[in-house]
Amino acid sequence: MRGAIQIATLRGIPIRVHYSFLLVLPFLAWLFGLAMAGGIGPERLRGHPLVWGAGLAVALFLSVLVHELAHSVYALRKGGQVSDITLLMIGGVSRITRMPEGAKHEALMALAGPATSLVLGVLLRVGSVPLTAAGAEELGFAAAFLGGLNVFLGLFNLLPAFPMDGGRVVRALLTGWLGRVRATQTAAFIGKGFAVLFGLVGLFGVPGLWTPFNPFLLLIAFYVFMGAAGESREVLLQTLLSGLRVRELMTPRTSAVGAEDSLEEVDTRLRAERRRALPVVEDGRVVGLVTQEAVLRVPAPRRGQTRAREVAQPVPELTPETQAWDALREMGQRQLPQLPVVQDGLLVGTLTQEDLVRGIQRRELEGNQRNGPWGVGPRESHT
Structure with missing residues (x-):
């Protein structure tokens, strides 16, 4: 955060x-x-x-x-x-x-x-x-x-205002009946209702309980509403990516820069290959990822003397068998546009945000053909 x-x-x-x-x-x-x-x-x-x-x-x-x-x-x-x-x-x-x-x-x-x-x-x-x-x-x-x-x-x-604790209990109770996605959507709908109620009370108050315009309650209303929407979206993404592995989505690209390459060289490569990031390799092994943002943060006159290893960001080792959802979570937490994919210590490809979006869109299309607009059927309760 x-x-x-x-x-x-x-x-x-x-x-x-x-x-x-x-x-x-x-x-x-x-x-x-x-x-x-x-x-x-x-x-x-x-x-x-x-x-x-x-x-x-x-x-x-x-x-x-x-x-x-x-x-x-x-x-x-x-x-x-x-x-x-x-x-x-x-x-x-x-x-x-x-x-x-x-x-x-x-x-x-x-x-x-x-x-x-x-x-x-x-x-x-x-x-x-x-x-x-x-x-x-x-x-x-x-x-x-x-x-x-x-x-x-x-x-x-x-209070059953998802994603607060009471709302999570409601979601858990509904999961066996509706499946995780629809249970989350239902709990999120209830949570948004409570958020609106909190917001109204925060704005206009309740005689004897809350004074009008209570900023703390308005903050809680905002947190509950945004949290309910965000978690509902996250569970849907998790379901859509369920069962998919990195090998099914990754781009088999092994382009990388050396740890001792200057940032001038890295910038040239990023522009030439139209990439937002490149893996950094030393002695044949991936040691990090250098992004366009990291390069631009270094003043242009210093890029010739600054090495890729100095700005490389540590990354988790994805393998072709890593779950796609785990990869998306790592990418989101680290706020990276892509992650390298490694097998037996060697770079075998990259997984980008665009690769994941394509996988999600494909699952949505497949689900629409089978089960309707949400793309989730009886299998959702097992995710």
């Missing part, structure tokens, strides 16, 4: 913080500081309200991290694959690149996060009682306040 920096790794999962989190942190510190001062009383609060507010804001996002870790750990235990966890302005996102097999495990994985938040919230509320009784009134109030936020977080995520 662009604009995110890695701050830690837990159980092999990179933990990243998006810049939007840093933007909202001062606002939350101010808001929670007001709550502390109002709950304890300004004259009895030991310490500045902003310090307490900042501590609560950080504690809330740590709670969100625990929520996301619950999803990720369950996914890993059931054979899933987790790319990273990113903390955002509106919460956290676990990027699960391979779901656990079976709708049951997907539902349980979705429920793991809200269940963890609810348990954490109850423990904090219960723990606040002895803290207050012992005279640590500020800590007691902070624990109770944070506990309430966690309970709200758990309950809010259970």
Whole structure:
């Protein structure tokens, strides 16, 4: 995710913080500081309200991290694959690149996060009682306040607004009946409905509950709507590419540049061959990919002295037997226009975005002839 920096790794999962989190942190510190001062009383609060507010804001996002870790750990235990966890302005996102097999495990994985938040919230509320009784009134109030936020977080995520956790449970329950694609489309439709509702409430408010023009709720509405549309599209692409291997789509092109070639030479090759990227080869093995963008980022006077190896981007090793969906996912995550295909250590071809688009279009045409406009039949529930 662009604009995110890695701050830690837990159980092999990179933990990243998006810049939007840093933007909202001062606002939350101010808001929670007001709550502390109002709950304890300004004259009895030991310490500045902003310090307490900042501590609560950080504690809330740590709670969100625990929520996301619950999803990720369950996914890993059931054979899933987790790319990273990113903390955002509106919460956290676990990027699960391979779901656990079976709708049951997907539902349980979705429920793991809200269940963890609810348990954490109850423990904090219960723990606040002895803290207050012992005279640590500020800590007691902070624990109770944070506990309430966690309970709200758990309950809010259970709303059936796909791609929120409750919506993922709905998708899992519908998969056995409708198949994964239509189940996702149905859950996404429900999620978009909730997004519109969130947006209306965010704009006009609800007497006694929400004030008019609540920007935070508008952000949630935008996230839910775009997330529902994006995941629905992703599942459809995954289904269309199901069973296709790289060898069926790749272009058997072995053109490459040497690791010691200058960027002037690389630029000439890219222009002559009308390519957006070329594999970089050293001692017969692919060591990376050099893109047109990487070349243009180097000032023209320096391109004669800069070697391809210096700007080459590391790439995963695709083989002809790699699943096409895995290749598309790698290409998307790394934001690359193509990837080299290697067999027995030797370059045997390239797979480009255009190759994948052609494969998707061919599957759509085949599916239209067999099953109607979506190109998915009874086999979809097995993907």
